[in-house]
Amino acid sequence: MRKGWMRLWVVGLGGLLLWPYGCGGGFPIPPLPEKVVGHCIYKNAFSGMQECKEYLGGWTSTEATNDCKNNNSAIVIDKKCGIADSERYGDCIFIVDKEKDKYARVELPGKDGSRCGSVQRGCEFFGGGSFVPTSVCGGKTTGPTGTLPIFQQPEYVCKAPKAGEPPGKGPNGQVCTWSAISGATEEGRKFEDYGSCDMVRTQRPYYPVPPNSTAKDEDARLKDPAYVKENEWVKSQIRAAACVCCHTTNAPQGPSNWYLESGPNWINSFGPRGLAMGAGWIDTVGFGAFPAEKNNGFTRATPENTNHTAFPTTDDARMRRFFEAELAYRGKKREDFKDEKYGAGPLDTQRFYVPTDCTPDQRIAADGKLYWIGGAARYIHVMEATASSPGVPPNLDTPKGTLWRIDVDWKQGKPLESGSVTYGVVPEGVAQRFPAEGKPKPLESGKKYYLYVQKDIVNPLTRCLVTIP
């Protein structure tokens, strides 16, 4: 059974906290030092799962103690984690500082073999570690390795229409399209002709996934012209949207789960959960959406319309009807999905995160300098204490209550180090995204604010409440 995004981000940040920016995941495992400085059992802030981190080699006990504190837990000095092989998926190995012989081994408890791929992805893609499976995960690794590319911010590009196509609705008859996962070109055209799939594929993890087991089923409905008409309409809507970047055979390593060319009937390549997202039975707001008027008339589920479809469309009701009919055909009812309220997995986990007070090394100093943990950052938000946590662009990344937001340019910008940024002062190579112009509102001494610092989009380093001295 497909669990979509859910299966992706199950492990993550905890292990990453001291990992320098820019190092790759899935590297060959070096021989690890025997010396155990201690271990730390904590709940991974990112995945919500418990894990155990062993500090190996050259850590001082103060460094290890502080690292554990940053994970909201207390270190056990000199002792190993010691979770039995049969009780854990495997270990995520981190080279923290080669020169100082500092390594970390994070034991990942659990026995559900179907989660191994996502555990590995969490370790390698998101954590920048290297996964070593136990027998629970068959002793072998699967799926994509390497690190996630830097998230490329959506770009709006206007192009002359393709030969043989009518003039576009943009300036001078051009066709204008957001290169964003929630973007769509004009109705009746193909996204791939006007938007950049290379950009889109940086905006969430891409990897091939086999279609649902029903993919090759014969389908008598294809003899019904009314059915075929709706089916073709849905396909043409998707062809105009960025979904094609991973959901067609043009995707570089093959399609991710469902795909447009799947036959006899492409819709059978979906699993029930994917269909329920199409029907709006599962809330997919967390994936982000443009308003229709900025996206060639296409939109999808938004905080204002939580029960809309996940598929960018010019006609939400028609799109949902198609998916509802498909679910009925498969014998599925709305209440079958009552335990899957939200569909965007880790994106929802980030969005719904409720901060607590910062530890002392995460703060805004009296001189306005910002301090965070976990390494260099690309995104910094300072928000009202009551603001919700940021999600993905274009509509969830600047929550109400944001006072200041700066972005490091994804093309050339160098990530920012803790202590190098002063509130309201925009460093070179960095764009102030909020406020659109001018200085942000001054911070008040004694007041609490929400400091949210990210390594990259949906990859938080520090997210906690600071009190201004």
Ligand code: HEC
């Ligand atoms: C960058 C690649 C990428 C893009 C672009 C993309 N997807 Fe996906 N999608 C995936 C991957 C990978 C999976 C499979 C996840 C898994 O099973 O681990 C997936 C799975 C799905 C599923 C099935 C989820 C489930 O649990 O069964 C739906 C529905 C879906 N995508 C909808 C969309 C829509 C709608 C768009 C366009 C707005 C889109 N996707 C764009 C990569 C992508």
